Amino acid sequence: MLKASECYKIIEEEISSIIFNEEPAGLYNPIRYILSIGGKRVRPCLTLLANNLFQDDYSPAIFPALATEIFHNFTLLHDDIMDNAATRRNKQTVHTKWNPNAAILSGDAMMIFAYDVLGKTAPDVFPKIFSLFNKTALEVCEGQQYDMEFEQRSDVTIQEYLEMIRLKTAVLLAASLAIGAIAAHASTAAIDQLYQFGLYTGLAFQLQDDYLDVFAAPDEFGKNIGGDILANKKTYLMISALNAGKPELVKKLNQWIDKKEFIPEKKIAAVTNIYRELEVEKKTKMLSDDYFNQGLEFLEKINVPKARKKELREFVFQLMTRAR
């Protein structure tokens, strides 16, 4: 049986063995670059581990796992242009290291390449995987669209926010798991249970990410603490604070949001204090845990021996407890 701790290495090796055309280097170098600067390979690991619930040989899941990871990295590449992000994983983003046009075009090529890799999936399971992949990919675009629109709005509701993170983050994790199950010819019930497990876990992860952006110890979190606050991001914390029914604190919060000039540390400290006062950090942590537990219930239901679920369970617990 595949160990959770082995997945990362398997995926890294598979990715580093991909051969792209040499020329035009301006098209393929950015793709090599973004695929080489890492990340935790969460999605392809989920695909392998889900596949491994039903069979020991996880090889039928490799190509769809890689396709999902390549697709995910393509979305990061294009999202970073749209979000005007200078760094990712502590490295320059592609549009900064090259230029926006290179990032657009090599992103496009990357998406096509993801489909090409997906096409190597065994023909008997391909149509179902292809269909879920397409549906999910479109949903991820919808999520990114909502995320961008929300930046311009001050009246985003909690419900809208949860729908946005479902689309932008959770469905791809859910599909990664479901695809692993499809590649193992699992039952429709099991495929659906894995999908739901991924969906709730994905919501839990994103809420935790919102939380950690503010409340993590600086060295346990990959990004800069308070980045969401400085960017006025409509996170769960922010929306909850704006909806907490405390006009005085809302007024204070809006003053910080509207301020054009400020000392970053001061804004982060002030907004963090408002969050604490309103206890939105507790609320966020609770909802995240709640989703995580709901997800686990779906994992429990899957009709395979408990021992087979151990690695997948361990994998998501690791993701949930360590800073991501």
Next chain:
Amino acid sequence: MLKASECYKIIEEEISSIIFNEEPAGLYNPIRYILSIGGKRVRPCLTLLANNLFQDDYSPAIFPALATEIFHNFTLLHDDIMDNAATRRNKQTVHTKWNPNAAILSGDAMMIFAYDVLGKTAPDVFPKIFSLFNKTALEVCEGQQYDMEFEQRSDVTIQEYLEMIRLKTAVLLAASLAIGAIAAHASTAAIDQLYQFGLYTGLAFQLQDDYLDVFAAPDEFGKNIGGDILANKKTYLMISALNAGKPELVKKLNQWIDKKEFIPEKKIAAVTNIYRELEVEKKTKMLSDDYFNQGLEFLEKINVPKARKKELREFVFQLMTRAR
């Protein structure tokens, strides 16, 4: 048998019957827009007509034809961002009417949608079509990359230019025809002959496009005359002129290329005169005709009754003689 003149209407009807999600409107409206502002639907028409060489029922070719057209429009959408083009088909481009981020993201969604439509192809021919579609799509990206790189270079050779237009333009026309044949279960020989027919015809079209940009009567050409000259585009005309071995005229040409301020009409007139003096317009016309005839030879070879080829033949002659 399908008439060349009927194809456009069939494709228009199919495209206008596509239903996209209503929300998020910011994602789907740009897609509806670019698909509605037309174009001549050359690629899907080629797919239907190629299919119709082998059978009367062209319905198996519809989904791949639509996928190719949607993919083509996606490339226009992203190319227009990269080329900073304000108008296309006399309408505002998506990144102008909305904004660059909207154009990036709705382009991405459009490509995914193209794959989704392609997935409706009959399963027995799908793998072969999918594989050619992916190969071609990557080549189109390579062509766009070379096209962008050539703008920064002054030493582009004729050979490099022809390879660039092969990738950027010709392979998608070639694949459109080949895909129609695959969907009709045509022989490998026939598929390949249609591909070669499309490849040479595509090169001929692009060379003619270069020619018409300078020498068309203004009302028979959809774009503004001299646009390539103003943009210092490394067209076949320009490269030929720079390589004509007339140092004096090359010097003059380079002066116009390097000029930062000029009256557009004057630059167009001066460069056009240099082209005429060097007879590069004749050379371009000759090479275009030569490729067109080489393409037709492949069409002749295809082993179906001559009468069946009439409509496809008529279609490419129309494209070649009328301004595009």
